[in-house]
Amino acid sequence: xxxxxxxxxxxxxxxxxxxxxxxxxxxxxxxxxxxxxxxxxxxxxxxxxxxxxxxxxxxxxxxxxxxxxxxxxxxxxxxxxxxxxxxxxxxxxxxxxxxxxxxxxxxxxxxxxxxxxxxxxxxxxxxxxxxxxxxxxxxxxxxxxxxxxxxxxxxxxxxxxxxxxxxxxxxxxxxxxxxxxxxxxxxxxxxxxxxxxxxxxxxxxxxxxxxxxxxxxxxxxxxxxxxxxxxxxxxxxxxxxxxxxxxxxxxxxxxxxxxxxxxxxxxxxxxxxxxxxxxxxxxxxxxxxxxxxxxxxxxxxxxxxxxxxxxxxxxxxxxxxxxxxxxxxxxxxxxxxxxxxxxxxxxxxxxxxxxxxxxxxxxxxxxxxxxxxxxxxxxxxxxxxxxxxxxxxxxxxxxxxxxxxxxxxxxxxxxxxxxxxxxxxxxxxxxxxxxxxxx
Amino acid sequence: xxxxxxxxxxxxxxxxxxxxxxxxxxxxxxxxxxxxxxxxxxxxxxxxxxxxxxxxxxxxxxxxxxxxxxxxxxxxxxxxxxxxxxxxxxxxxxxxxxxxxxxxxxxxxxxxxxxxxxxxxxxxxxxxxxxxxxxxxxxxxxxxxxxxxxxxxxxxxxxxxxxxxxxxxxxxxxxxxxxxxxxxxxxxxxxxxxxxxxxxxxxxxxxxxxxxxxxxxxxxxxxxxxxxxxxxxxxxxxxxxxxxxxxxxxxxxxxxxxxxxxxxxxxxxxxxxxxxxxxxxxxxxxxxxxxxxxxxxxxxxxxxxxxxxxxxxxxxxxxxxxxxxxxxxxxxxxxxxxxxxxxxxxxxxxxxxxxxxxxxxxxxxxxxxxxxxxxxxxxxxxxxxxxxxxxxxxxxxxxxxxxxxxxxxxxxxxxxxxxxxxxxxxxxxxxxxxxxxxx
Numbered sequence: 001x002x003x004x005x006x007x008x009x010x011x012x013x014x015x016x017x018x019x020x021x022x023x024x025x026x027x028x029x030x031x032x033x034x035x036x037x038x039x040x041x042x043x044x045x046x047x048x049x050x051x052x053x054x055x056x057x058x059x060x061x062x063x064x065x066x067x068x069x070x071x072x073x074x075x076x077x078x079x080x081x082x083x084x085x086x087x088x089x090x091x092x093x094x095x096x097x098x099x100x101x102x103x104x105x106x107x108x109x110x111x112x113x114x115x116x117x118x119x120x121x122x123x124x125x126x127x128x129x130x131x132x133x134x135x136x137x138x139x140x141x142x143x144x145x146x147x148x149x150x151x152x153x154x155x156x157x158x159x160x161x162x163x164x165x166x167x168x169x170x171x172x173x174x175x176x177x178x179x180x181x182x183x184x185x186x187x188x189x190x191x192x193x194x195x196x197x198x199x200x201x202x203x204x205x206x207x208x209x210x211x212x213x214x215x216x217x218x219x220x221x222x223x224x225x226x227x228x229x230x231x232x233x234x235x236x237x238x239x240x241x242x243x244x245x246x247x248x249x250x251x252x253x254x255x256x257x258x259x260x261x262x263x264x265x266x267x268x269x270x271x272x273x274x275x276x277x278x279x280x281x282x283x284x285x286x287x288x289x290x291x292x293x294x295x296x297x298x299x300x301x302x303x304x305x306x307x308x309x310x311x312x313x314x315x316x317x318x319x320x321x322x323x324x325x326x327x328x329x330x331x332x333x334x335x336x337x338x339x340x341x342x343x344x345x346x347x348x349x350x351x352x353x354x355x356x357x358x359x360x361x362x363x364x365x366x367x368x369x370x371x372x373x374x375x376x377x378x379x380x381x382x383x384x385x386x387x388x389x390x391x392x393x394x395x396x397x398x399x400x401x402x403x404x405x406x407x408x409x410x411x412x413x414x415x416x417x418x419x420x421x422x423x424x425x426x427x428x429x430x431x432x433x434x435x436x437x438x439x
Numbered sequence: 440x441x442x443x444x445x446x447x448x449x450x451x452x453x454x455x456x457x458x459x460x461x462x463x464x465x466x467x468x469x470x471x472x473x474x475x476x477x478x479x480x481x482x483x484x485x486x487x488x489x490x491x492x493x494x495x496x497x498x499x500x501x502x503x504x505x506x507x508x509x510x511x512x513x514x515x516x517x518x519x520x521x522x523x524x525x526x527x528x529x530x531x532x533x534x535x536x537x538x539x540x541x542x543x544x545x546x547x548x549x550x551x552x553x554x555x556x557x558x559x560x561x562x563x564x565x566x567x568x569x570x571x572x573x574x575x576x577x578x579x580x581x582x583x584x585x586x587x588x589x590x591x592x593x594x595x596x597x598x599x600x601x602x603x604x605x606x607x608x609x610x611x612x613x614x615x616x617x618x619x620x621x622x623x624x625x626x627x628x629x630x631x632x633x634x635x636x637x638x639x640x641x642x643x644x645x646x647x648x649x650x651x652x653x654x655x656x657x658x659x660x661x662x663x664x665x666x667x668x669x670x671x672x673x674x675x676x677x678x679x680x681x682x683x684x685x686x687x688x689x690x691x692x693x694x695x696x697x698x699x700x701x702x703x704x705x706x707x708x709x710x711x712x713x714x715x716x717x718x719x720x721x722x723x724x725x726x727x728x729x730x731x732x733x734x735x736x737x738x739x740x741x742x743x744x745x746x747x748x749x750x751x752x753x754x755x756x757x758x759x760x761x762x763x764x765x766x767x768x769x770x771x772x773x774x775x776x777x778x779x780x781x782x783x784x785x786x787x788x789x790x791x792x793x794x795x796x797x798x799x800x801x802x803x804x805x806x807x808x809x810x811x812x813x814x815x816x817x818x819x820x821x822x823x824x825x826x827x828x829x830x831x832x833x834x835x836x837x838x839x840x841x842x843x844x845x846x847x848x849x850x851x852x853x854x855x856x857x858x859x860x861x862x863x864x865x866x867x868x869x870x871x872x873x874x875x876x877x878x
Contacts, residue, residue: 116737116739116742117737117739118737219695220692220694220695221692221695221696221697222696222697222700238694240694240741242740242741251848251849252845252846252847252848252849253659253660253821253822253847253848254727254729254731254752254754255659255677255679255727255754255820255821255822255823256658256659256660256820256821256822256842256845256847257660257661257727257821257845258660258725258727259716259719259720259727259728260720261661261845264716264729266712266730266731266733267712267713267716267730269709269712270708270709270710270711270712270713270730271709271713272709273705273706273708273709274706274709274710274713277698277703277706280698281698281699286697288693288694288696288697288698289698290693290703290740290741290742290743291705291706291709291735291744292693292705292735292738292739292740292741292742292743292744293735293738293739293740294705294733294734294735294738295733295734296730296731296732296733298555298556298557299731299732300555300556300731300732301681301729301731301732301750301751301752301788301789302679302681302729302731302752302848303555303729303731303848304729304731305730305731306849311740312740313693313740313741315693315694349740350740381694381695382692382694382695382696383692383694383695384694384741403695406691406695406696406700407691408691408692408695409690409691409692409741409742410690410691410745
């Protein structure tokens with residue numbers, strides 16, 4: 001087995017050849033090192049202190065004190081891993097590590113540490129701690145990648161990929177006035193984290209400006225855990241369309257208004273919720289549809305609701321299919337409106353276009369897992385991820401590890417220490433393989 | 440035509456006879472005076488200044504500044520009508536007028552001036568201004584009733600008949616900690632109005648302690664206006680049962696949780712809203728059922744709701760029928776729970792038992808209207824009223840005037856000046872007839 005200096009030299013030599021061996025480490029007869037799983041899981045436990053709530057999860061919404069404190073902890077870990085962390089104008093934390101060839105575009109690895117209200121300890125956090133662990137492992141084994149390496153902790157993923165979308169240039173300036181779950185606007189939140197919205201344009205990276213992006217994440221669905229598959233190779237990230245739906249009827253006295261004289265907006269909204277469910281499940285495929293928020297006005301037990309505001313969210317890998325489902329729902333709601341004397345209005349509130357991962361990245365991830373004797377399955381991501389934004393500027397891959405019972409966005413979210421360590425090892429191996437292959 | 444002194448003497452003489460004539464004024468050949476309709480409607484307009492909102496109604500919830508200011512105005516009107524207003528320990532305004540026979544139990548006439556949020560200018564206000572107008576008319580015509588007269592403005596009718604239920608002894612001390620729409624607790628609100636909860640027991644009146652209670656009110660339903668009937672003779676006030684319904688499913692990620700793996704509490708709640716409507720209309724009768732408030736938790740567009748809290752309200756003149764409808768709904772919800780993997784729990788939050796009006800009062804009101812050449816219809820009240828509480832301590836009658844389009848608890852609430860004047864004249868005539876009949 002060659003020493004590290006010899007290995008690094010061989011890496012350069014291999015990259016210089018026209019036809020790179022499919023597995024450089026195998027070709028060079030060196031073992032790819034393994035991450036320190038105990039340390040990785042210990043870091044996850046330490047991270048769970050920030051924003052911990054009584055029910056065992058975290059409430060660490062972006063721009064909260066807990067978020068900022070956790071980010072300070074993350075920057076300490078980066079320094080221990082010999083990364084040089086800085087905060088960009090969008091509030092993202094970027095830990096840099098020089099590569100052997102400064103003329104190459106950087107490889108990015110990352111995830112997020114913000115959570116939903118009453119979230120769990122794994123969503124985003126596994127990929128964040130995993131990326132730092134990979135960097136620390138490289139450092140401990142004195143491996144220098146060809147490409148410059150950037151470990152990125154994206155800010156405010158849960159609120160709408162604000163950090164990663166700033167980098168892909170997809171944040172509309174108007175969005176900076178949106179109020180986040182912390183109560184702060186996006187602009188205030190970015191300043192709170194140490195960013196500078198006045199310089200937001202500077203963080204933008206153009207398509208083709210990165211060598212690639214890799215993200216490790218928990219599945220958040222139940223299929224890998226149920227079928228005892230170790231590693232998910234993500235083939236794409238679904239698009240997400242969200243609307244605010246306003247149902248208008250007529251508010252009236254709940255005692256004196258006969259049932260047949262009512263224009264009950266909540267009765268109409270209830271039929272709408274049922275319609276969304278029925279429409280989504282009536283079409284073959286993996287699309288999902290959700291009404292997650294609802295409010296009736298004026299909202300008193302003794303008043304027939306005259307107005308209801310609710311949300312509609314549809315997700316699929318195919319943006320056209322999302323719109324087809326949406327149009328069917330809108331058509332169905334017209335009948336509900338006629339039957340109940342109400343009207344429906346729809347306002348777009350959010351759109352994430354679907355993102356397909358790079359086939360080379362998928363192949364490398366699958367092969368890396370197999371070399372580690374781990375089982376794999378290719379699957380789409382039903383959840384949105386920062387990888388979506390990165391897919392707009394460079395080739396992207398995502399690695400999933402199982403979520404027990406598929407529970408996510410909940411304090412009961414759980415991935416086992418073994419699965420997390422497996423995921424980080426696949427991340428490390430995939431990164432090194434891609435580093436040797438990519439220009 | 441005799442003069443007023445002679446009239447008052449005749450009134451005493453008539454009461455002393457064993458068999459009172461059915462219509463004393465007719466027997467005595469005097470005209471019952473008419474109220475001053477212009478003044479009455481002007482008072483209503485002036486009252487609408489207090490808590491007026493931009494959309495033309497009032498937001499004068501109990502214990503608000505607007506409520507207190509309007510009450511000061513009401514007390515001025517009482518003094519002008521030669522009533523002696525005081526505030527009782529429960530915060531009710533009582534304007535007293537001595538009768539000819541101090542040994543007789545008092546006749547009470549009244550209503551309320553508090554409103555729902557974004558309420559109208561007639562609910563409660565017509566009966567309050569009408570009662571004061573009746574007293575002023577009596578004063579101007581120097582008519583002294585046999586019974587002592589009390590014009591009562593009950594506090595916080597809309598929040599749950601707190602003023603009148605204090606007098607009937609039906610306020611549970613625990614209710615004083617309830618938070619009203621003003622943000623104040625009931626106890627704080629009573630103090631704010633000049634009452635004294637420490638002395639609340641003193642306002643209680645025992646059954647049999649009043650000669651009777653009359654209330655003029657707008658119908659709040661659309662039947663009188665639609666059928667062009669002048670006066671409604673209320674045969675009873677429906678009972679009201681309210682429950683808080685908690686639907687428990689399982690909160691999960693809206694992108695990664697397949698449709699068939701969800702335990703969506705909002706889908707279950709939507710089916711419940713539909714079930715309530717279907718059950719209530721499937722049974723013959725005038726019962727009504729309403730879900731007026733709903734909230735999904737955690738309430739994010741991208742999270743499958745794990746919990747929904749909503750209200751259920753059922754009203755009918757027959758308490759047994761309310762419970763029959765309730766049991767059918769609960770049984771139907773069990774199937775929804777099985778189908779959706781959720782559970783339903785019910786908590787009683789409010790009960791008003793049905794109240795039947797006194798047949799003698801109904802007859803007097805109907806005859807008084809006929810003498811004024813007004814058309815009448817007997818009908819139940821779908822709304823709760825202070826008369827419900829009064830029915831527990833003495834014989835009670837209610838007079839309805841038409842509500843245009845049946846709109847109530849809304850700035851669009853409207854009763855015409857002519858209808859209001861008619862109602863006050865029926866109130867005056869009924870009061871005098873009952874005054875001559877009752878012991």
